[in-house]
Amino acid sequence: MSRQTDRAAAPRLSREGIIDAALALVDRSGPAGLSMRALGSELGVEAMSLYRHVHGKEDLLEGVVDALTSELTAVMEREADEHWQTFLQNVAHAVRDIAISHPLAFPLIATRHPAAPWLRPPLRSIEAVDILLRVLLAHGFSDEQAVRAYRGFSSFLLGQLLLEAAVRGADVGGAGPASGNGDPSFSGEGDESLDDAPEVRRLRALLSEDHSKEEFETALEILLDRLETELSQ
Amino acid sequence: MSRQTDRAAAPRLSREGIIDAALALVDRSGPAGLSMRALGSELGVEAMSLYRHVHGKEDLLEGVVDALTSELTAVMEREADEHWQTFLQNVAHAVRDIAISHPLAFPLIATRHPAAPWLRPPLRSIEAVDILLRVLLAHGFSDEQAVRAYRGFSSFLLGQLLLEAAVRGADVGGAGPASGNGDPSFSGEGDESLDDAPEVRRLRALLSEDHSKEEFETALEILLDRLETELSQ
DNA sequence: ACCTGAACACCGTTCAAGT
Protein backbone atom coordinates (compact mmCIF):
# COMPACT_ATOMS: atom_id res chain seq x y z
CA MET A 1 0.00 0.00 0.00
CA SER A 2 1.35 3.40 -0.96
CA ARG A 3 1.14 6.14 1.57
CA GLN A 4 -0.55 9.35 0.71
CA THR A 5 -2.64 8.62 -2.27
CA ASP A 6 -4.86 5.78 -1.33
CA ARG A 7 -5.14 6.45 2.36
CA ALA A 8 -6.35 10.01 2.55
CA ALA A 9 -9.29 11.39 0.62
CA ALA A 10 -8.35 10.78 -3.03
CA PRO A 11 -11.64 12.44 -3.85
CA ARG A 12 -13.45 10.25 -6.35
CA LEU A 13 -15.80 13.07 -7.24
CA SER A 14 -15.28 16.52 -8.69
CA ARG A 15 -17.64 19.17 -9.97
CA GLU A 16 -16.21 18.76 -13.43
CA GLY A 17 -16.54 15.00 -13.48
CA ILE A 18 -20.09 15.21 -12.21
CA ILE A 19 -21.06 17.73 -14.87
CA ASP A 20 -19.46 15.64 -17.61
CA ALA A 21 -21.36 12.57 -16.46
CA ALA A 22 -24.57 14.61 -16.30
CA LEU A 23 -24.10 15.80 -19.87
CA ALA A 24 -23.44 12.25 -21.02
CA LEU A 25 -26.61 11.12 -19.27
CA VAL A 26 -28.68 13.88 -20.86
CA ASP A 27 -27.18 13.03 -24.25
CA ARG A 28 -28.27 9.46 -23.75
CA SER A 29 -31.70 9.82 -22.19
CA GLY A 30 -32.74 13.45 -22.33
CA PRO A 31 -33.21 15.98 -19.55
CA ALA A 32 -35.97 13.85 -18.01
CA GLY A 33 -33.48 11.00 -17.57
CA LEU A 34 -31.22 13.12 -15.42
CA SER A 35 -31.93 12.57 -11.74
CA MET A 36 -29.51 13.01 -8.88
CA ARG A 37 -29.99 9.35 -8.01
CA ALA A 38 -29.41 8.09 -11.54
CA LEU A 39 -26.36 10.30 -11.86
CA GLY A 40 -25.03 9.05 -8.57
CA SER A 41 -25.31 5.42 -9.54
CA GLU A 42 -23.70 6.26 -12.87
CA LEU A 43 -20.72 7.48 -10.88
CA GLY A 44 -20.80 4.57 -8.44
CA VAL A 45 -21.87 6.76 -5.57
CA GLU A 46 -24.98 7.63 -3.59
CA ALA A 47 -26.98 10.64 -4.75
CA MET A 48 -26.27 12.57 -1.56
CA SER A 49 -22.55 12.61 -2.28
CA LEU A 50 -23.13 14.90 -5.22
CA TYR A 51 -24.28 17.72 -2.99
CA ARG A 52 -20.76 18.13 -1.68
CA HIS A 53 -19.63 19.25 -5.17
CA VAL A 54 -22.70 20.77 -6.73
CA HIS A 55 -25.22 23.13 -5.19
CA GLY A 56 -28.26 21.16 -6.21
CA LYS A 57 -29.91 20.12 -9.42
CA GLU A 58 -30.41 23.66 -10.65
CA ASP A 59 -26.70 24.38 -10.30
CA LEU A 60 -25.90 21.07 -11.99
CA LEU A 61 -27.98 21.98 -15.03
CA GLU A 62 -26.35 25.38 -15.13
CA GLY A 63 -23.03 23.58 -15.16
CA VAL A 64 -24.09 21.37 -18.04
CA VAL A 65 -25.14 24.38 -20.09
CA ASP A 66 -21.86 26.13 -19.29
CA ALA A 67 -19.87 23.06 -20.29
CA LEU A 68 -21.77 22.97 -23.54
CA THR A 69 -21.11 26.61 -24.35
CA SER A 70 -17.62 27.03 -22.96
CA GLU A 71 -15.92 25.75 -26.10
CA LEU A 72 -17.96 28.36 -27.90
CA THR A 73 -16.40 31.26 -26.03
CA ALA A 74 -13.00 29.80 -26.87
CA VAL A 75 -13.88 29.75 -30.56
CA MET A 76 -15.04 33.34 -30.37
CA GLU A 77 -11.83 34.48 -28.74
CA ARG A 78 -9.77 32.68 -31.34
CA GLU A 79 -11.73 34.16 -34.26
CA ALA A 80 -12.05 37.68 -32.90
CA ASP A 81 -9.54 39.12 -35.37
CA GLU A 82 -11.26 37.84 -38.48
CA HIS A 83 -13.49 39.99 -40.62
CA TRP A 84 -16.91 40.28 -39.03
CA GLN A 85 -18.57 38.13 -41.67
CA THR A 86 -16.06 35.33 -41.28
CA PHE A 87 -16.34 35.68 -37.53
CA LEU A 88 -20.12 35.33 -37.51
CA GLN A 89 -19.95 32.42 -39.94
CA ASN A 90 -17.49 30.55 -37.77
CA VAL A 91 -19.41 31.24 -34.59
CA ALA A 92 -22.63 30.12 -36.25
CA HIS A 93 -21.04 26.88 -37.32
CA ALA A 94 -19.56 26.31 -33.89
CA VAL A 95 -23.01 26.67 -32.34
CA ARG A 96 -24.45 24.35 -34.94
CA ASP A 97 -21.79 21.75 -34.14
CA ILE A 98 -22.88 21.85 -30.51
CA ALA A 99 -26.54 21.47 -31.46
CA ILE A 100 -25.74 18.53 -33.70
CA SER A 101 -23.51 16.66 -31.29
CA HIS A 102 -25.86 17.21 -28.34
CA PRO A 103 -29.37 17.29 -29.79
CA LEU A 104 -31.04 16.20 -26.56
CA ALA A 105 -29.12 18.68 -24.44
CA PHE A 106 -29.29 21.67 -26.78
CA PRO A 107 -32.82 22.71 -25.78
CA LEU A 108 -31.48 23.32 -22.28
CA ILE A 109 -29.42 26.18 -23.69
CA ALA A 110 -32.52 27.70 -25.17
CA THR A 111 -34.94 27.06 -22.39
CA ARG A 112 -33.12 27.85 -19.18
CA HIS A 113 -33.37 31.43 -18.02
CA PRO A 114 -30.15 33.33 -18.65
CA ALA A 115 -28.44 35.24 -15.87
CA ALA A 116 -29.33 38.62 -17.36
CA PRO A 117 -32.42 39.39 -19.43
CA TRP A 118 -30.42 40.76 -22.36
CA LEU A 119 -28.36 37.58 -22.65
CA ARG A 120 -30.09 35.87 -25.52
CA PRO A 121 -29.65 32.14 -26.04
CA PRO A 122 -27.78 30.45 -27.49
CA LEU A 123 -25.16 33.07 -26.56
CA ARG A 124 -25.50 32.78 -22.83
CA SER A 125 -22.40 34.34 -21.38
CA ILE A 126 -21.45 37.96 -20.92
CA GLU A 127 -18.00 37.33 -22.34
CA ALA A 128 -19.41 35.79 -25.50
CA VAL A 129 -21.69 38.76 -26.08
CA ASP A 130 -18.87 41.16 -25.33
CA ILE A 131 -16.58 39.57 -27.89
CA LEU A 132 -19.31 39.59 -30.51
CA LEU A 133 -20.10 43.25 -29.93
CA ARG A 134 -16.40 44.14 -29.98
CA VAL A 135 -15.86 42.47 -33.33
CA LEU A 136 -18.80 44.24 -34.90
CA LEU A 137 -17.86 47.64 -33.47
CA ALA A 138 -14.30 47.19 -34.68
CA HIS A 139 -15.59 46.83 -38.22
CA GLY A 140 -17.62 50.01 -38.29
CA PHE A 141 -20.96 48.98 -36.81
CA SER A 142 -22.59 51.70 -34.78
CA ASP A 143 -23.76 50.85 -31.27
CA GLU A 144 -27.32 50.44 -32.47
CA GLN A 145 -26.29 48.40 -35.48
CA ALA A 146 -24.16 46.09 -33.36
CA VAL A 147 -26.94 45.47 -30.87
CA ARG A 148 -29.43 44.86 -33.67
CA ALA A 149 -27.04 42.44 -35.31
CA TYR A 150 -26.58 40.57 -32.03
CA ARG A 151 -30.33 40.23 -31.72
CA GLY A 152 -30.85 39.08 -35.28
CA PHE A 153 -28.00 36.61 -35.00
CA SER A 154 -29.41 35.11 -31.79
CA SER A 155 -32.89 34.51 -33.05
CA PHE A 156 -31.58 33.12 -36.31
CA LEU A 157 -29.45 30.57 -34.44
CA LEU A 158 -32.15 29.69 -31.97
CA GLY A 159 -34.91 29.13 -34.50
CA GLN A 160 -32.76 27.21 -36.92
CA LEU A 161 -30.93 25.01 -34.46
CA LEU A 162 -33.73 24.23 -32.06
CA LEU A 163 -35.68 22.78 -34.95
CA GLU A 164 -32.70 20.90 -36.27
CA ALA A 165 -31.90 19.53 -32.81
CA ALA A 166 -35.51 18.45 -32.38
CA VAL A 167 -35.37 16.40 -35.56
CA ARG A 168 -32.06 14.79 -34.66
CA GLY A 169 -33.09 14.32 -31.04
CA ALA A 170 -36.15 12.39 -32.14
CA ASP A 171 -33.89 10.01 -34.06
CA VAL A 172 -31.70 9.49 -31.03
CA GLY A 173 -34.86 8.58 -29.17
CA GLY A 174 -35.59 11.59 -27.02
CA ALA A 175 -39.29 11.34 -27.76
CA GLY A 176 -39.99 8.82 -25.06
CA PRO A 177 -43.01 6.54 -25.50
CA ALA A 178 -44.91 7.40 -28.66
CA SER A 179 -47.42 9.05 -26.32
CA GLY A 180 -50.59 7.18 -27.32
CA ASN A 181 -53.08 9.93 -28.01
CA GLY A 182 -56.38 9.70 -26.16
CA ASP A 183 -58.65 9.72 -29.17
CA PRO A 184 -59.26 6.27 -30.57
CA SER A 185 -59.38 7.94 -33.98
CA PHE A 186 -55.63 8.15 -33.71
CA SER A 187 -54.28 4.69 -33.78
CA GLY A 188 -51.02 4.17 -35.60
CA GLU A 189 -47.78 6.05 -35.91
CA GLY A 190 -49.03 9.48 -36.94
CA ASP A 191 -49.55 8.68 -40.59
CA GLU A 192 -53.29 8.57 -39.95
CA SER A 193 -55.60 11.54 -40.21
CA LEU A 194 -53.84 12.70 -43.32
CA ASP A 195 -57.26 12.16 -44.86
CA ASP A 196 -58.33 15.76 -44.38
CA ALA A 197 -54.87 17.11 -45.10
CA PRO A 198 -54.46 16.46 -48.81
CA GLU A 199 -51.53 18.79 -49.42
CA VAL A 200 -49.58 17.40 -46.51
CA ARG A 201 -50.28 13.91 -47.78
CA ARG A 202 -49.22 14.78 -51.30
CA LEU A 203 -46.06 16.59 -50.17
CA ARG A 204 -45.15 14.13 -47.47
CA ALA A 205 -41.91 13.00 -49.06
CA LEU A 206 -40.84 16.57 -49.69
CA LEU A 207 -41.74 17.59 -46.14
CA SER A 208 -39.74 14.70 -44.72
CA GLU A 209 -36.55 15.54 -46.60
CA ASP A 210 -33.84 16.87 -44.36
CA HIS A 211 -32.32 20.01 -45.80
CA SER A 212 -31.20 21.47 -42.52
CA LYS A 213 -27.62 21.98 -43.64
CA GLU A 214 -28.51 23.97 -46.77
CA GLU A 215 -31.27 25.84 -45.00
CA PHE A 216 -28.84 26.85 -42.31
CA GLU A 217 -26.26 28.03 -44.82
CA THR A 218 -28.62 30.05 -46.94
CA ALA A 219 -30.38 31.60 -43.95
CA LEU A 220 -26.97 32.56 -42.62
CA GLU A 221 -26.00 34.08 -45.98
CA ILE A 222 -29.20 36.09 -46.04
CA LEU A 223 -28.65 37.36 -42.53
CA LEU A 224 -25.08 38.40 -43.30
CA ASP A 225 -26.17 40.14 -46.50
CA ARG A 226 -28.83 42.02 -44.66
CA LEU A 227 -26.36 43.13 -42.00
CA GLU A 228 -23.95 44.28 -44.66
CA THR A 229 -26.63 46.31 -46.43
CA GLU A 230 -27.66 47.89 -43.19
CA LEU A 231 -24.05 48.66 -42.38
CA SER A 232 -23.38 50.55 -45.59
CA GLN A 233 -26.22 53.04 -45.47
CA MET B 1 -83.53 18.83 -3.65
CA SER B 2 -84.05 18.51 -7.39
CA ARG B 3 -84.03 15.11 -8.89
CA GLN B 4 -81.63 14.35 -11.65
CA THR B 5 -78.99 16.96 -11.47
CA ASP B 6 -77.62 16.84 -7.99
CA ARG B 7 -78.22 13.20 -7.22
CA ALA B 8 -76.56 11.38 -10.08
CA ALA B 9 -73.07 12.01 -11.27
CA ALA B 10 -73.10 15.74 -12.23
CA PRO B 11 -69.48 15.20 -13.16
CA ARG B 12 -67.45 17.98 -11.57
CA LEU B 13 -64.52 17.23 -13.81
CA SER B 14 -64.03 17.26 -17.57
CA ARG B 15 -61.00 16.96 -19.81
CA GLU B 16 -61.53 20.50 -21.00
CA GLY B 17 -61.85 21.96 -17.53
CA ILE B 18 -58.78 20.11 -16.37
CA ILE B 19 -56.74 21.35 -19.31
CA ASP B 20 -57.91 24.92 -18.78
CA ALA B 21 -56.91 24.76 -15.14
CA ALA B 22 -53.56 23.25 -16.09
CA LEU B 23 -52.88 26.08 -18.52
CA ALA B 24 -53.81 28.63 -15.88
CA LEU B 25 -51.45 26.95 -13.44
CA VAL B 26 -48.60 26.93 -15.96
CA ASP B 27 -49.27 30.59 -16.75
CA ARG B 28 -48.99 31.36 -13.07
CA SER B 29 -46.08 29.22 -11.97
CA GLY B 30 -44.41 27.73 -15.03
CA PRO B 31 -44.28 24.13 -16.22
CA ALA B 32 -42.41 23.11 -13.05
CA GLY B 33 -45.36 24.27 -10.98
CA LEU B 34 -47.72 21.88 -12.72
CA SER B 35 -48.10 18.67 -10.77
CA MET B 36 -51.05 16.34 -10.78
CA ARG B 37 -51.47 16.91 -7.08
CA ALA B 38 -51.31 20.70 -7.30
CA LEU B 39 -53.74 20.65 -10.20
CA GLY B 40 -56.11 18.42 -8.28
CA SER B 41 -56.18 20.67 -5.27
CA GLU B 42 -56.70 23.62 -7.60
CA LEU B 43 -59.86 21.87 -8.77
CA GLY B 44 -60.90 20.80 -5.28
CA VAL B 45 -60.26 17.17 -5.99
CA GLU B 46 -57.66 14.50 -5.29
CA ALA B 47 -54.95 14.00 -7.91
CA MET B 48 -56.12 10.48 -8.70
CA SER B 49 -59.47 11.76 -9.95
CA LEU B 50 -57.76 13.42 -12.87
CA TYR B 51 -56.77 10.07 -14.34
CA ARG B 52 -60.40 9.36 -15.18
CA HIS B 53 -60.35 12.26 -17.69
CA VAL B 54 -56.76 12.52 -18.80
CA HIS B 55 -54.38 9.74 -19.74
CA GLY B 56 -51.54 10.92 -17.53
CA LYS B 57 -49.31 13.92 -17.29
CA GLU B 58 -47.92 13.56 -20.78
CA ASP B 59 -51.40 13.59 -22.25
CA LEU B 60 -52.30 16.56 -20.07
CA LEU B 61 -49.37 18.59 -21.40
CA GLU B 62 -50.31 17.62 -24.92
CA GLY B 63 -53.79 18.92 -24.17
CA VAL B 64 -52.40 22.20 -22.90
CA VAL B 65 -50.36 22.68 -26.05
CA ASP B 66 -53.37 21.83 -28.19
CA ALA B 67 -55.54 24.30 -26.28
CA LEU B 68 -52.91 26.94 -26.85
CA THR B 69 -52.71 26.34 -30.59
CA SER B 70 -56.32 25.52 -31.36
CA GLU B 71 -57.33 29.16 -31.75
CA LEU B 72 -54.49 29.37 -34.21
CA THR B 73 -55.97 26.80 -36.56
CA ALA B 74 -59.23 28.71 -36.40
CA VAL B 75 -57.46 31.91 -37.44
CA MET B 76 -55.80 30.12 -40.31
CA GLU B 77 -59.07 28.74 -41.57
CA ARG B 78 -60.65 32.16 -41.39
CA GLU B 79 -57.80 33.88 -43.24
CA ALA B 80 -57.24 31.19 -45.86
CA ASP B 81 -58.76 33.29 -48.65
CA GLU B 82 -56.54 36.29 -48.15
CA HIS B 83 -53.50 37.00 -50.26
CA TRP B 84 -50.61 34.86 -49.08
CA GLN B 85 -48.71 37.78 -47.63
CA THR B 86 -51.68 38.98 -45.64
CA PHE B 87 -52.32 35.42 -44.56
CA LEU B 88 -48.78 34.89 -43.27
CA GLN B 89 -48.82 38.26 -41.55
CA ASN B 90 -52.04 37.48 -39.73
CA VAL B 91 -50.91 34.00 -38.76
CA ALA B 92 -47.61 35.38 -37.50
CA HIS B 93 -49.41 37.92 -35.36
CA ALA B 94 -51.78 35.30 -34.03
CA VAL B 95 -48.84 33.16 -32.93
CA ARG B 96 -47.19 36.18 -31.38
CA ASP B 97 -50.38 36.95 -29.45
CA ILE B 98 -50.25 33.46 -28.00
CA ALA B 99 -46.59 33.82 -27.04
CA ILE B 100 -47.27 37.15 -25.37
CA SER B 101 -50.34 36.10 -23.43
CA HIS B 102 -48.76 32.83 -22.28
CA PRO B 103 -45.03 33.49 -21.97
CA LEU B 104 -44.48 30.73 -19.43
CA ALA B 105 -46.42 28.16 -21.42
CA PHE B 106 -45.15 29.06 -24.88
CA PRO B 107 -41.87 27.13 -24.56
CA LEU B 108 -43.94 23.96 -24.24
CA ILE B 109 -45.04 24.46 -27.82
CA ALA B 110 -41.44 24.65 -28.93
CA THR B 111 -39.97 21.97 -26.75
CA ARG B 112 -42.41 19.08 -26.82
CA HIS B 113 -41.86 16.57 -29.56
CA PRO B 114 -44.41 16.94 -32.33
CA ALA B 115 -46.43 13.98 -33.53
CA ALA B 116 -44.61 13.82 -36.88
CA PRO B 117 -41.01 14.85 -37.48
CA TRP B 118 -41.93 17.28 -40.25
CA LEU B 119 -44.36 19.15 -38.02
CA ARG B 120 -42.27 22.13 -37.02
CA PRO B 121 -43.21 24.15 -33.97
CA PRO B 122 -44.90 26.47 -33.43
CA LEU B 123 -47.17 25.05 -36.16
CA ARG B 124 -47.86 21.75 -34.51
CA SER B 125 -50.93 20.36 -36.19
CA ILE B 126 -51.32 18.65 -39.53
CA GLU B 127 -54.35 20.79 -40.33
CA ALA B 128 -52.45 23.99 -39.70
CA VAL B 129 -49.64 22.94 -41.99
CA ASP B 130 -52.10 21.81 -44.61
CA ILE B 131 -53.89 25.13 -44.65
CA LEU B 132 -50.62 27.01 -44.89
CA LEU B 133 -49.40 24.91 -47.79
CA ARG B 134 -52.74 25.24 -49.54
CA VAL B 135 -52.69 29.01 -49.34
CA LEU B 136 -49.19 29.22 -50.73
CA LEU B 137 -49.86 26.75 -53.53
CA ALA B 138 -53.02 28.62 -54.47
CA HIS B 139 -50.94 31.74 -55.04
CA GLY B 140 -48.46 30.18 -57.40
CA PHE B 141 -45.84 28.70 -55.12
CA SER B 142 -44.34 25.49 -56.46
CA ASP B 143 -44.27 22.48 -54.17
CA GLU B 144 -40.64 23.12 -53.31
CA GLN B 145 -41.20 26.81 -52.76
CA ALA B 146 -44.16 26.17 -50.49
CA VAL B 147 -42.25 23.70 -48.36
CA ARG B 148 -39.28 26.03 -48.14
CA ALA B 149 -41.56 28.88 -47.15
CA TYR B 150 -43.13 26.74 -44.44
CA ARG B 151 -39.70 25.96 -43.06
CA GLY B 152 -38.51 29.54 -43.12
CA PHE B 153 -41.70 30.75 -41.53
CA SER B 154 -41.45 28.19 -38.70
CA SER B 155 -37.91 28.98 -37.70
CA PHE B 156 -38.55 32.70 -37.92
CA LEU B 157 -41.50 32.39 -35.52
CA LEU B 158 -39.71 30.05 -33.18
CA GLY B 159 -36.53 32.07 -32.85
CA GLN B 160 -38.28 35.38 -32.51
CA LEU B 161 -41.05 34.37 -30.14
CA LEU B 162 -39.12 32.03 -27.88
CA LEU B 163 -36.77 34.87 -27.09
CA GLU B 164 -39.59 37.31 -26.62
CA ALA B 165 -41.49 34.89 -24.38
CA ALA B 166 -38.34 34.29 -22.32
CA VAL B 167 -38.00 38.01 -21.63
CA ARG B 168 -41.65 38.41 -20.71
CA GLY B 169 -41.68 35.17 -18.76
CA ALA B 170 -38.81 36.40 -16.61
CA ASP B 171 -40.89 39.46 -15.72
CA VAL B 172 -43.85 37.34 -14.74
CA GLY B 173 -41.50 35.45 -12.48
CA GLY B 174 -40.89 32.17 -14.25
CA ALA B 175 -37.22 32.26 -13.36
CA GLY B 176 -37.73 30.65 -10.01
CA PRO B 177 -35.15 31.41 -7.31
CA ALA B 178 -32.39 33.64 -8.65
CA SER B 179 -30.34 30.47 -8.73
CA GLY B 180 -27.38 31.53 -6.55
CA ASN B 181 -24.36 30.72 -8.69
CA GLY B 182 -21.74 28.59 -7.02
CA ASP B 183 -18.80 30.92 -7.49
CA PRO B 184 -18.45 33.41 -4.68
CA SER B 185 -17.17 35.84 -7.31
CA PHE B 186 -20.77 36.16 -8.36
CA SER B 187 -22.61 37.84 -5.60
CA GLY B 188 -25.32 40.25 -6.64
CA GLU B 189 -28.00 40.35 -9.26
CA GLY B 190 -25.93 39.67 -12.37
CA ASP B 191 -24.63 43.19 -12.80
CA GLU B 192 -21.27 42.03 -11.50
CA SER B 193 -18.44 40.67 -13.64
CA LEU B 194 -19.10 43.33 -16.23
CA ASP B 195 -15.54 44.35 -15.41
CA ASP B 196 -14.03 42.29 -18.20
CA ALA B 197 -16.89 42.99 -20.58
CA PRO B 198 -16.46 46.68 -21.37
CA GLU B 199 -18.69 46.79 -24.43
CA VAL B 200 -21.52 45.06 -22.68
CA ARG B 201 -21.14 47.46 -19.79
CA ARG B 202 -21.08 50.49 -22.06
CA LEU B 203 -24.06 49.29 -24.11
CA ARG B 204 -26.04 47.98 -21.19
CA ALA B 205 -28.89 50.44 -21.55
CA LEU B 206 -29.16 49.74 -25.27
CA LEU B 207 -29.05 45.99 -24.71
CA SER B 208 -31.81 46.20 -22.14
CA GLU B 209 -34.21 48.11 -24.36
CA ASP B 210 -37.12 46.02 -25.49
CA HIS B 211 -37.68 46.34 -29.22
CA SER B 212 -39.33 42.99 -29.68
CA LYS B 213 -42.35 44.43 -31.46
CA GLU B 214 -40.36 46.30 -34.11
CA GLU B 215 -37.86 43.47 -34.47
CA PHE B 216 -40.70 41.08 -35.08
CA GLU B 217 -42.32 43.32 -37.66
CA THR B 218 -39.16 44.02 -39.61
CA ALA B 219 -38.01 40.40 -39.52
CA LEU B 220 -41.43 39.40 -40.81
CA GLU B 221 -41.21 42.00 -43.58
CA ILE B 222 -37.82 40.72 -44.61
CA LEU B 223 -39.03 37.14 -44.66
CA LEU B 224 -42.05 38.04 -46.79
CA ASP B 225 -39.91 40.06 -49.18
CA ARG B 226 -37.53 37.17 -49.55
CA LEU B 227 -40.36 34.76 -50.28
CA GLU B 228 -41.76 37.13 -52.86
CA THR B 229 -38.43 37.46 -54.62
CA GLU B 230 -38.01 33.73 -54.63
CA LEU B 231 -41.53 33.32 -55.97
CA SER B 232 -41.03 35.57 -58.97
CA GLN B 233 -37.95 33.99 -60.44
C1' DA C 1 -12.37 15.25 4.27
C1' DC C 2 -15.34 12.68 2.06
C1' DC C 3 -19.18 9.52 1.59
C1' DT C 4 -23.58 7.30 3.46
C1' DG C 5 -28.22 5.91 6.01
C1' DA C 6 -32.12 7.43 7.40
C1' DA C 7 -35.55 10.63 6.97
C1' DC C 8 -38.72 14.31 5.02
C1' DA C 9 -41.65 16.25 1.79
C1' DC C 10 -42.69 15.81 -2.42
C1' DC C 11 -43.71 13.34 -7.30
C1' DG C 12 -46.73 10.14 -11.03
C1' DT C 13 -49.55 6.27 -11.21
C1' DT C 14 -52.50 2.03 -10.07
C1' DC C 15 -56.26 -0.22 -8.09
C1' DA C 16 -59.43 -1.88 -4.90
C1' DA C 17 -62.79 0.31 -2.24
C1' DG C 18 -66.36 3.58 -1.18
C1' DT C 19 -70.76 6.45 -2.42
Next chain:
DNA sequence: ACCTGAACACCGTTCAAGT
Protein backbone atom coordinates in the same frame (compact mmCIF):
# COMPACT_ATOMS: atom_id res chain seq x y z
C1' DA D 1 -70.41 6.66 -12.75
C1' DC D 2 -67.44 9.14 -10.41
C1' DC D 3 -64.21 10.12 -6.73
C1' DT D 4 -60.90 8.53 -2.94
C1' DG D 5 -57.41 5.97 0.41
C1' DA D 6 -53.80 3.43 0.50
C1' DA D 7 -49.89 1.95 -1.63
C1' DC D 8 -45.73 1.69 -4.78
C1' DA D 9 -41.75 3.33 -6.90
C1' DC D 10 -39.75 7.13 -7.66
C1' DC D 11 -37.96 12.31 -6.86
C1' DG D 12 -34.64 16.40 -4.49
C1' DT D 13 -32.59 17.62 -0.33
C1' DT D 14 -30.87 17.75 4.64
C1' DC D 15 -28.19 16.22 8.35
C1' DA D 16 -26.31 13.46 11.77
C1' DA D 17 -23.44 9.59 11.59
C1' DG D 18 -19.77 6.74 9.97
C1' DT D 19 -14.77 5.96 8.13
